[in-house]
Amino acid sequence: MHINSNVYRGLSRQWPALLLVGLMLMWAPRSWALSVFACEPEYASLVQELAPEASVFSATTALQDPHQVQARPSLIAKMRRADLAVCAGAELEVGWLPMLQMKANNPKVRNGQPGMFYAAEQIDTLDQQVRVDRTQGDVHAEGNPHIQFSPARMATVATALAQRMGELDSANRDSYQANLDAFLSRWNAAVPKWEARAASLKGQQVIAYHSSFRYLFDWLGMTQVGDLEPKPGIAPTSAHLASLLQRTAQDEVMAVVYTGYQDGRGAQWLAQRASLPLVKLPFGPGEEGVNDLFDLYDQVIDGLLKAQGNAP
Ligand SMILES: [Zn+2]
CATH class of the missing domain: 3.40.50.1980 (Nitrogenase molybdenum iron protein domain)
Known part of the structure; x- marks a missing residue:
């Protein structure tokens, strides 16, 4: 009885501290963050703008030909762990991404799943081909996939990507939206300056x-x-x-x-x-x-x- 009441008094003294710890845990940034596989560095960069806390991996560097990539085991491992893959699409990665998707066997990043995001599907590409004759070489039939130099299209892609991240990780939806707003306001301010200089x-x-x-x-x-x-x-x-x-x-x-x-x-x-x-x-x-x-x-x-x- 005597001991019990001591325990009770001890707990009641600690109660404010326990409450504080509980509240701190609620407010602390969540340790879970999206794991993102980007096919090209421009999309890794865009992901970093929209989700600075995400872990982002780029399958290629800007000094690598994005049409020709080896489906290496390290790439397969990264894709296996991804919550989201962000790629140009429009057949840019047709020579290697399907192989990676197959070998990684990650249902989240299969085509048609919300975890597989293609930039080209969000915009109108230039130079779409009505008829493709493969004797013309490695033609981009679905239009030109090298859209990183179109400021308007990249803004559209960013908007769609932030929305997709919010769908996949609804607890952080507001922060993706806030990061998108910040990115777009910088971007929209920069575009006319680039145009004037050029x-x-x-x-x-x-x-x-x-x-x-x-x-x-x-x-x-x-x-x-x-x-x-x-x-x-x-x-x-x-x-x-x-x-x-x-x-x-x-x-x-x-x-x-x-x-x-x-x-x-x-x-x-x-x-x-x-x-x-x-x-x-x-x-x-x-x-x-x-x-x-x-x-x-x-x-x-x-x-x-x-x-x-x-x-x-
Ligand atoms: Zn190309």
Whole structure:
């Protein structure tokens, strides 16, 4: 009896402290966070904007060809643990993602599940093909999947992605929405500044590698008058380079453009022969000095302005 009452008194003394601990546990940030598998670094970057506490893994770097990826065991393991996979879609990953999905055997990220998010499904892609003839090379039939350089489309993708995260993790729905609002207000403030800086590029013609920068040129009012690839996915041949060289004699071309994972030799040869500036533009966050999508846009515009002789 005596002992019991001591225990009771002891507990009643500790009660305020226990209550405090309980409240602190309720308020503490949840330790569980979304595990996200991004196919390309631009989507890893977008996920970080919308869900800074998520654990994000990017299957490729900006210096890797996103069309050609090995379904390595480390990628399979990451995909097996993912709550959400975020990929460009429009067949960009057709050569490797289905294999990863199959081997990872994670029902959350199967096609058609809310955990499998394709950016291209949220927007209208450019250059959709009505009829595809595979003899034309590795054609993107569902339109161009390299949408990271379309600011309007990326804003639409961000909005859809924040909503999807809220569906998968409803306890944090408000924070995804708040992060989206913060991202969009920065993004929408940056876009007109980029457009003003890039104004002199409007109407300029370039020769580039693949359709990698199609959305950038479309946005800035530039035209790609030649492709270093004779067919999509095919490296430049000497006959093709010779025909491009002739092209530069007819058209007023500002520069030859390519990106890090593409073979620079053909681009170099053409630029040298045609006495044109050669520009290597970053393709995604993670390249030197490119920490996020804002840096990416800054740098591609800087690179083009430098080639034009309008160095910032
Ligand atoms: Zn492509």
